[in-house]
Amino acid sequence: MGTGVADVTLRDVARASGCSVATVSRVLAGTRPVGAETARRVREAAERLGYRPNHAARALRSRATGTVGLVLPQITNPFYPALVRELTHALHAEGRAVLLADCDDDPVAEAEYIDDLLSRRVDALLVIPADERRSRDAVAAAAARVPLVLMDRGCGPGIADSVAVDNSAGMALVLDHLAATGRRRVCFLGADGTASAAAERRAAYAAGSGALDAAAPGRIALGDFSVEWGRAAVDLVWDARPDALVCANDLIAVGALQRLQQLGADVPGDVAVTGFDDIPMAALSAPGITTVRQPVAELAAEATQLLNRRLASPGSEGPQRAIRLAPELVVRESSAPGAGERGLEGASTAVAVS
């Protein structure tokens, strides 16, 4: 309680251990070799006095704050918490701290947050852009000042290093699975707009679904990445009597499933439903939703690795990298083969394939 004790500084430790501040700094930061006995004395004194380095001073002097800014569109988007978790863990493991900014899907707020983070001298920036187009200027400007990695969504070509899931590969996994389990009249419930996830998944469906049925590439309905759209979309395509609904993400799939159940359709007996991302709700929905799991931990690891590479070689630019990670198909009840019987064979048991 209260104002806290007067802080103990390097000088105090130096005095207590009978050597210079520089030596103490070297011992504690491990910058350069120091005599064993001196080092011991310093450490002992630091411990005893309860010394805590002052990061502000360190940052001012060494021009590095040990801090990374994380800018994202909406922490309440159910896919992001897991990603944030992995990112913060990966960064903390390297001794960095994470400044979080949720820009509420607003590119203007996003630009302000980026500006503020830069002003706070973050060493690097991790950005999930709010908008493919309208985020571009702010992101490009920021990328000119600090190492910056784009995650999950694109932001135009040539802006910065980026890490994302391979959306095409994911969609191919879904289509292969549906083909293998005898579905033919597939149908796509997607999202329009230029966001990379939306566009790539759309394109992959268009490219791959023709193998199941010549008319499949034409059976698409485009809205946004929401449950509401999933519900509405079912009504638009139901007349075509599809035997599978390929949804561009899990939220759409959840909505579609709800509407199908309202209509009295049997999932997966009459129609299979698949999602994308593997948010928690996909496993907890009844029936569990077959989906494409993003390799979240690996995405985070790649992103921090890219940052570290840039951080290590300041100036020497090197080519931009766009890393795409292969996703994994998670088969659940919503796409079980063998139509007819109601899908009540058990709780949502995830089966990882591939």
Next chain:
Amino acid sequence: MGTGVADVTLRDVARASGCSVATVSRVLAGTRPVGAETARRVREAAERLGYRPNHAARALRSRATGTVGLVLPQITNPFYPALVRELTHALHAEGRAVLLADCDDDPVAEAEYIDDLLSRRVDALLVIPADERRSRDAVAAAAARVPLVLMDRGCGPGIADSVAVDNSAGMALVLDHLAATGRRRVCFLGADGTASAAAERRAAYAAGSGALDAAAPGRIALGDFSVEWGRAAVDLVWDARPDALVCANDLIAVGALQRLQQLGADVPGDVAVTGFDDIPMAALSAPGITTVRQPVAELAAEATQLLNRRLASPGSEGPQRAIRLAPELVVRESSAPGAGERGLEGASTAVAVS
């Protein structure tokens, strides 16, 4: 791309506007009155040169970083993203930045994160403790150094200011609603342990359910706050043929609902199900789950206000405050009255009561 431009400092602005750094500082920080014409020239120069204050230097000098640490148990707990969102927005609105630490439900990691944040000279700390008991020492020590507000969960009495929902009031809302809709054989699916949410909700059920049925306070099953437990708990209480399952949080309710549907029970016809928290899944479940909504934005506002109060009067301790906010009952299909007919009257339409 690249290393970024050499930073422009106060000195540069001073030179460009023909006055001293002190004056520039005063103009830009608005600390003291400055001649109108001078101020204009300074601002113009700062703008033209693209001056960005260096927060590290400012922090070193003024002993305030404008930064708040947010420590939480698990960002993937579906209740927290909304809270994090509101907290970051509230703090950003005051010009503060948020350092995020997810301690993965581990009190040891939590203590380390708190230590690191303190070392980074956060002005204040917002903590959702991982464990009622084992978080106590680290939290108490931190509270002695900076203003600290406990959120959502308690951490023993007399540790720090705290903000949370009024769990008892929430449980009372649920019980009143069930009573009003004719439910009598109610049953509680809760969580054991000392965590305040678990204990308070448990106690409130014990205190209030007797009014419905003398045996109700005895019909309880205790596990943890998970979907899995919700599923399992149904099997433990189903023999008692309850007409309502009062769950200690929404995850338990989701699990209970799944198991009930597997058992062929009609919800809400045969049995009502209620949750607590109003996580997104509660609305999206089918049927939608009646639950107690935590006033997330208000919780965040109260917490930042408490911080500001402490920040404003350093030293003058003042009494600790424990703020409890009244929750709101959200009635959905899972507790609809008039038994019998299957709950398919429409999408999950939320009806806010009280």
Next chain:
DNA sequence: TTGAAAGCGCTAACAG
């Protein structure tokens, strides 16, 4: 109202 000067706590040259 403004400027000069001191110094926050630390690290980085540069000598020794």
Next chain:
DNA sequence: CTGTTAGCGCTTTCAA
């Protein structure tokens, strides 16, 4: 290996 000497960029006395 260690100490001395300069500051990092800013805010804040203290004088003018």
